[in-house]
Amino acid sequence: MSDDSPLIQVRGLKNSFGDQIVHEGLDLDVRRREILGVVGGSGTGKSVLMRSIIGLQTPDEGEITVFGESMIDRPEEEAKHVRRRWGILFQGGVVFSTLTVAENVQVPIREYFPYMDETLLDEIAAYKIVMSGLGPEVGPKFPSELSGGMRKRAGIARALALDPELMFLDEPTAGLDPIGAAQFDDLIVQLRDALGLTVFLITHDLDTLYAICDRVAVLADRKVVAIGTIPELLALDHEWIQEYFRGPRGRAAATVDKRERARG
Amino acid sequence: MSIMPDFTETSEDGRCVLRFSGNLTLARIRKFSQRLDGVRGDRLLLDVSGVDRMDTVGAWLMYKLQRDRGAEVVGASDEHRSLLEQVEKADQPVKVRPDRTPAFQRVLAQIGAGTAVAGRTLYGLLGFFGALLISLWSLITHPRRLRINAVVTNFEHVGVHALPIVGLMSFLVGIVIAQQGAVQLRQFGAEVFTINLVGRSSIKELGLLMTAIMVAGRSGSAFAAQIGSMKLSEEVDAMRTIGVSPVEALVVPRVLATVLLMPVLGFYASVLAVIGGGMFVWIDLGIPPITFVQRLREVVPMTDLWQMLIKAPVFGLIISMAGCFQGLQVEGNAESVGLRTTAAVVQAIFLVVVLDAFFAVFFTSIGWL
Numbered sequence: 108m109s110d111d112s113p114l115i116q117v118r119g120l121k122n123s124f125g126d127q128i129v130h131e132g133l134d135l136d137v138r139r140r141e142i143l144g145v146v147g148g149s150g151t152g153k154s155v156l157m158r159s160i161i162g163l164q165t166p167d168e169g170e171i172t173v174f175g176e177s178m179i180d181r182p183e184e185e186a187k188h189v190r191r192r193w194g195i196l197f198q199g200g201v202v203f204s205t206l207t208v209a210e211n212v213q214v215p216i217r218e219y220f221p222y223m224d225e226t227l228l229d230e231i232a233a234y235k236i237v238m239s240g241l242g243p244e245v246g247p248k249f250p251s252e253l254s255g256g257m258r259k260r261a262g263i264a265r266a267l268a269l270d271p272e273l274m275f276l277d278e279p280t281a282g283l284d285p286i287g288a289a290q291f292d293d294l295i296v297q298l299r300d301a302l303g304l305t306v307f308l309i310t311h312d313l314d315t316l317y318a319i320c321d322r323v324a325v326l327a328d329r330k331v332v333a334i335g336t337i338p339e340l341l342a343l344d345h346e347w348i349q350e351y352f353r354g355p356r357g358r359a360a361a362t363v364d365k366r367e368r369a370r371g
Numbered sequence: 372m373s374i375m376p377d378f379t380e381t382s383e384d385g386r387c388v389l390r391f392s393g394n395l396t397l398a399r400i401r402k403f404s405q406r407l408d409g410v411r412g413d414r415l416l417l418d419v420s421g422v423d424r425m426d427t428v429g430a431w432l433m434y435k436l437q438r439d440r441g442a443e444v445v446g447a448s449d450e451h452r453s454l455l456e457q458v459e460k461a462d463q464p465v466k467v468r469p470d471r472t473p474a475f476q477r478v479l480a481q482i483g484a485g486t487a488v489a490g491r492t493l494y495g496l497l498g499f500f501g502a503l504l505i506s507l508w509s510l511i512t513h514p515r516r517l518r519i520n521a522v523v524t525n526f527e528h529v530g531v532h533a534l535p536i537v538g539l540m541s542f543l544v545g546i547v548i549a550q551q552g553a554v555q556l557r558q559f560g561a562e563v564f565t566i567n568l569v570g571r572s573s574i575k576e577l578g579l580l581m582t583a584i585m586v587a588g589r590s591g592s593a594f595a596a597q598i599g600s601m602k603l604s605e606e607v608d609a610m611r612t613i614g615v616s617p618v619e620a621l622v623v624p625r626v627l628a629t630v631l632l633m634p635v636l637g638f639y640a641s642v643l644a645v646i647g648g649g650m651f652v653w654i655d656l657g658i659p660p661i662t663f664v665q666r667l668r669e670v671v672p673m674t675d676l677w678q679m680l681i682k683a684p685v686f687g688l689i690i691s692m693a694g695c696f697q698g699l700q701v702e703g704n705a706e707s708v709g710l711r712t713t714a715a716v717v718q719a720i721f722l723v724v725v726l727d728a729f730f731a732v733f734f735t736s737i738g739w740l
Contacts, residue, residue, distance in 0.1 A: 191398075204703070204704030204705050204706070205704055205705065205706045207468075207469065209465075209467040209468070216397070219398075220397065220398070220401065222401055223401060224401065224404060224405065227400075227404055227428075229467040229468075230431065230435075231428060231431065232465075232467055233463075233465035233467055234427070234431060234458055234461040234462060234465075235427075235461075236465055237460075237461040237462070237463050237465060238427075238457065238460075238461040243463045243464055243465040243466065244466060246465045246466045246467045246468075247466050247467065247468055247469040247470075249703070249704065250704065251702070251703035251704050267427075269397060270396065270397055270426035270427055270428060297453075297457060298457075300450075300453060301427075301450060301453045301454045301457055302426060302427070302454070303450075
């Protein structure tokens with residue numbers, strides 16, 4: 108597998124629920140070490156696309172390869188090796204409610220490396236928790252004792268547990284305060300630079316799109332209608348894209364971005 | 372280059388130099404970290420120029436040597452250096468495990484907490500009963516607010532769907548009573564009294580008791596789990612903010628359905644128990660059904676049926692209230708739903724049996740023998 112081949116490749120994807128067709132003929136490439144933002148109106152199947160790629164949803168038609176390996180109809184044992192290499196944060200920031208935050212972080216490590224030294228496990232959990240922006244006191248707490256934003260960070264800490272090469276994030280900054288969201292953006296960029304992470308990021312946060320995404324894929328009309336940098340997208344004559352980026356919120360985010368770039 | 376992490380230990384200018392190679396990653400670190408702990412010598416110099424890949428776990432091990440043993444890291448690439456910085460920034464005294472208290476203290480705390488919970492449960496149950504009565508009163512004054520559809524749906528779940536299992540169980544219990552009774556009474560040549568035994572015990576006690584246990588297991592638990600998971604997903608809170616009373620919308624239909632159906636189910640169960648007993652008596656003792664029914668009419672007084680019909684709605688009330696109350700007590704996580712569901716069933720059955728004893732004493736004392 109050469110280094111410039113796409114990390115995720117989706118070809119001719121079709122997904123439907125009963126009569127309702129969500130995707131048809133959807134193509135998508137995610138390159139190595141890029142942060143790809145995925146946007147689209149509600150109900151355009153952003154989460155379904157993510158679920159198809161990670162194998163939670165079997166598509167009607169189409170080919171999906173991740174790390175150059177086909178993900179469709181794979182035996183559980185083989186899929187496990189691929190799963191070890193990615194981390195996922197679901198929309199609700201789902202953490203196991205009966206385990207403490209530290210135990211949550213340790214779950215994937217214990218699953219894949221059952222003979223890991225307990226002290227090292229605790230140390231790993233500790234620094235992952237701090238890395239994901241949580242205070243040192245939350246380690247022994249249960250998810251029900253945390254706020255929504257903190258739960259999301261705990262989810263991020265768990266997604267980071269195995270030092271993944273690929274991260275799937277479903278609306279990670281939704282429900283975070285602006286300061287927390289900006290910190291989270293920084294965290295993603297830092298991790299990408301340090302670990303060579305590739306990030307598949309579903310978001311509606313225009314600030315995040317401007318600040319960290321290398322490319323943005325737009326889902327509409329059951330497929331990816333456009334993919335590229337934000338200036339490239341703005342040059343396109345597509346009604347929804349124009350409305351999305353040129354709307355009041357889009358303009359505000361763009362101004363902030365320009366100001367920050369000018370400041371360096 | 373090998374991907375297994377490895378290091379060589381040499382001594383240069385009085386410093387202990389560790390030269391690392393391979394992949395310093397989570398997947399291959401297990402034995403390696405133990406070996407690393409075994410390194411003695413001081414003024415460590417860590418040469419990581421030969422390292423191929425490093426992740427945060429590898430960086431953490433390097434950082435720990437830096438922090439605890441004053442080691443110096445050389446030959447790190449920019450990426451590795453930034454990883455080390457990341458890890459260093461993330462190093463804060465984090466508490467990973469909850470505090471452990473001594474066993475004796477824990478036991479005391481548990482007893483205390485248990486007592487407090489029991490008190491609070493009783494208090495809460497009283498409040499809940501009050502809320503139920505208020506809702507019922509407001510439904511009596513505004514009958515159109517009653518959710519007929521919900522009541523009917525619960526009729527189906529609590530009653531109709533329970534018919535096969537309740538019937539089968541009662542039928543079998545009837546056979547068992549008849550069989551055991553016949554074996555014992557035969558020793559005195561009094562087999563014919565098996566009919567008294569089957570008729571009176573089934574109608575007065577066993578039919579209803581079996582039904583209550585079944586309904587508590589089937590429906591009481593379902594109520595607790597349904598309402599509990601609605602509570603978890605904040606549906607109950609949403610209801611309250613819209614102005615819908617959860618007691619009126621969720622509890623009243625379930626309680627009404629159970630209270631109204633318990634006498635019916637209890638009667639049905641008693642009849643099937645009697646039929647089961649009758650079958651056994653017919654086959655084993657050769658007493659034909661006609662005789663059996665005639666004898667039943669002589670020995671089973673009407674008051675037995677009244678007793679059953681009076682107890683049934685009370686049991687229904689207890690079962691449905693325990694289920695709904697426990698459901699509304701769910702808090703926090705999925706585990707709590709399980710605990711509350713268990714508590715609902717245990718409480719319901721316990722209270723039913725206790726009350727049954729009180730009823731037995733009461734009815735005897737008023738002369739309904």
